[in-house]
Amino acid sequence: MMTQIEYQGMSIHSVKYENGARLKIQNLSKAFGDFQVLKDINLEVSPGEFVTVVGKSGCGKSTLLRLLGGLDQPTQGQIYQNGQVLQGLNRDARVMFQDSRLLPWRRVLDNVSLGLKHQAQQQGQWALDQVGLGDRPQQWIMQLSGGQRQRVALARALVSQPRLLLLDEPLGALDALTRIGMQNLIETLWQEQRFTALLVTHDVEEAVCLGDRVIVIEEGNITLNLPITLPRPRDTASVPFAELKVQILDRILKRQRPPVSEPAYTAPLFAT
Amino acid sequence: MQIAQSKTSASPWRLLPLQQLIPWIVPAGLIFVWQVLSQLGLLSTRILPAPTAIVQAAIQLTLSGELIANVGISLYRALVGFLIGGSIGFGLGLLNGISPIAERFLDSTVQMIRNIPHLALIPLVILWFGIGDPARLFLVALGVFFPIYINTFHGIRSLDPNLLEMGEVYGLRPRELFWTIILPGALPSILVGLRYALGIMWVTLIVAETIAANSGIGYMAMNAREFMQTDVVVLSILMYALLGKLADSIVRVLEHWWLPWHPSQGI
Numbered sequence: 001m002m003t004q005i006e007y008q009g010m011s012i013h014s015v016k017y018e019n020g021a022r023l024k025i026q027n028l029s030k031a032f033g034d035f036q037v038l039k040d041i042n043l044e045v046s047p048g049e050f051v052t053v054v055g056k057s058g059c060g061k062s063t064l065l066r067l068l069g070g071l072d073q074p075t076q077g078q079i080y081q082n083g084q085v086l087q088g089l090n091r092d093a094r095v096m097f098q099d100s101r102l103l104p105w106r107r108v109l110d111n112v113s114l115g116l117k118h119q120a121q122q123q124g125q126w127a128l129d130q131v132g133l134g135d136r137p138q139q140w141i142m143q144l145s146g147g148q149r150q151r152v153a154l155a156r157a158l159v160s161q162p163r164l165l166l167l168d169e170p171l172g173a174l175d176a177l178t179r180i181g182m183q184n185l186i187e188t189l190w191q192e193q194r195f196t197a198l199l200v201t202h203d204v205e206e207a208v209c210l211g212d213r214v215i216v217i218e219e220g221n222i223t224l225n226l227p228i229t230l231p232r233p234r235d236t237a238s239v240p241f242a243e244l245k246v247q248i249l250d251r252i253l254k255r256q257r258p259p260v261s262e263p264a265y266t267a268p269l270f271a272t
Numbered sequence: 273m274q275i276a277q278s279k280t281s282a283s284p285w286r287l288l289p290l291q292q293l294i295p296w297i298v299p300a301g302l303i304f305v306w307q308v309l310s311q312l313g314l315l316s317t318r319i320l321p322a323p324t325a326i327v328q329a330a331i332q333l334t335l336s337g338e339l340i341a342n343v344g345i346s347l348y349r350a351l352v353g354f355l356i357g358g359s360i361g362f363g364l365g366l367l368n369g370i371s372p373i374a375e376r377f378l379d380s381t382v383q384m385i386r387n388i389p390h391l392a393l394i395p396l397v398i399l400w401f402g403i404g405d406p407a408r409l410f411l412v413a414l415g416v417f418f419p420i421y422i423n424t425f426h427g428i429r430s431l432d433p434n435l436l437e438m439g440e441v442y443g444l445r446p447r448e449l450f451w452t453i454i455l456p457g458a459l460p461s462i463l464v465g466l467r468y469a470l471g472i473m474w475v476t477l478i479v480a481e482t483i484a485a486n487s488g489i490g491y492m493a494m495n496a497r498e499f500m501q502t503d504v505v506v507l508s509i510l511m512y513a514l515l516g517k518l519a520d521s522i523v524r525v526l527e528h529w530w531l532p533w534h535p536s537q538g539i
Contacts, residue, residue, distance in 0.1 A: 069441060089440065101438040105456040105533045114452070115442040140533045156442070 020048035020196035021081050021092055021163040023068070028077035030063050037063045039220040040077070048194040052211030054204055054248065060220045061200045065166050068198060069095045081164070094162040098169040100149040102141045102156075109137035112156045127159035128152075130189060147178035151185070158189060165190075167199040171206065183209055187233065204248050208241060209234050216251055224251045321503040326510070329503040338492070343511055346477060346488040349405060350515075353412025354473050361417040361469075362462070365424025370454065375425075382421060390414045391479055403484035408477065415476040416469040423465025427458030460534055463527055470519040478512060 023045040030038040037060040045051050053061045066072045068079060070090035079086040102111045113124030128134045131151040141149060150170055157165060167186070171179045187210055190197050201207050207214045208228055216224035226248065230240060250257060303323050309315040310322035317325070333339035364382070368375040390411060401407035431454060439449045481490020489508050496504035531537055 071437065071441065091443070093441075095438075095441050097434070097438070099434060101432075101434055103435065103453065103456070105459075105531070106452070107533075114439075115444050115448070142533060142535060160443075 022047045024080040031075045050197045050212045052199045052207035054207045055217040059217045061217045093164040094157040095166045096157045096170045100153040104141045127155035131155045165197045325503045342492045353409040357413030357416035361420030365421045369425045369428025408480040415472040419465045419468035423461045427461025431457045
């Protein structure tokens with residue numbers, strides 16, 4: 001897919017590199033009642049970085065995403081976005097949820113251009129073209145498959161050119177083949193538009209495949225912060241890929257292994 | 273999707289005319305038997321007049337203008353009562369659906385009143401309003417109010433909260449949230465309420481017009497009873513049935529217009 005700088009006479013979609021949000025999370029805690037979901041989290045994310053967060057269900061990874069989106073407020077600590085403390089709803093962020101959350105009473109195009117004030121139709125059509133659904137703007141949501149619905153949701157998230165894209169297990173409900181297609185699509189669009197991305201998932205392979213960095217959260221703490229330096233697009237069948245995957249899985253499942261003699265890819269490990 | 277579409281669009285055309293006629297065979301047969309029994313004198317006109325007699329009565333009353341005048345006044349009462357009760361129910365349903373404070377303040381009161389059968393109030397209503405139109409309008413409005421209120425309220429309350437959260441994330445202001453998410457999401461339920469309300473509207477009107485009236489379809493029937501004109505009585509009953517069916521069809525058209533996305537519309 002080509003980067004579209006001019007689209008039907010619009011120049012607003014010229015891709016600004018370094019467009020992504022810079023995030024600094026400081027001593028972030030979140031408690032629901034007496035239950036501590038996140039405990040003193042510290043994390044920095046560079047503009048345009050793709051960070052994937054893995055962990056067991058209930059470990060607090062979705063809560064972190066909701067805090068970044070401003071959907072919940074932290075109990076303690078701050079989130080700095082481009083140097084400013086995040087308060088209330090994060091206007092620079094868009095969230096893509098596991099359920100597509102499309103409005104069944106609006107057609108595909110009207111779902112995508114939801115909340116847009118200017119040139120809503122053209123911008124919506126542009127976003128639909130990006131996700132490969134440009135030929136069905138007038139269909140109803142009920143007429144789409146699960147994978148197509150998530151593509152519409154992705155188009156809706158990207159139409160306003162967010163600086164931060166938050167993905168809350170968006171591919172969790174899709175079949176394996178559709179999921180691979182969506183992963184490629186997300187990666188391509190991220191490479192073109194250079195927003196900062198944070199993907200929460202429980203699929204370690206997906207996390208390694210997409211992330212510049214994989215973060216493991218266990219019981220509210222970041223226990224692994226692992227940069228992935230494999231070249232993109234990543235070969236999920238390669239040995240270094242498999243080794244990274246095993247390293248992360250071992251961490252999550254707390255498995256012990258005899259030390260491997262000279263691994264092909266030694267990834268730096270920052271446990272906090 | 274394509275299979276379903278071709279099925280719905282092809283069947284009415286391809287299966288004409290035999291398939292379309294099948295539902296009408298039994299009613300047509302019954303009317304035929306009825307006509308034969310009446311002509312043979314086996315069915316007394318005091319019990320049921322012949323179908324042809326009813327058609328004759330219809331023609332006669334139409335020509336004299338009596339039928340149209342009575343149907344007109346009944347329609348007017350139904351419509352005005354419906355508009356008053358329906359708009360109050362709709363407004364209150366919206367208010368209580370959107371505002372939890374208003375719900376706490378008002379909902380239990382409404383639920384208590386709902387448990388009184390509104391037709392049981394007739395003696396009291398006659399004492400309050402006399403036997404004129406205000407009494408009938410009051411009863412119709414009261415009967416229509418509850419189904420509209422309850423279905424509007426529940427339509428809003430059963431909305432997926434995730435959709436509302438999504439709307440906020442995507443920068444919709446409260447007014448936009450209402451028009452793009454809350455109202456369209458509650459609309460299927462509101463239309464169900466509308467259907468119920470129209471049914472109750474006619475039932476209430478029938479009772480109210482037969483008890484005390486000097487015009488309207490109910491009056492026409494009761495007046496005809498005094499003179500043993502069973503044909504006019506049956507005609508009046510048929511008029512109610514026809515108007516009820518008409519109201520139901522109007523709601524169907526509304527559903528077709530307003531809910532083109534709904535699975536019930538066969539997309």
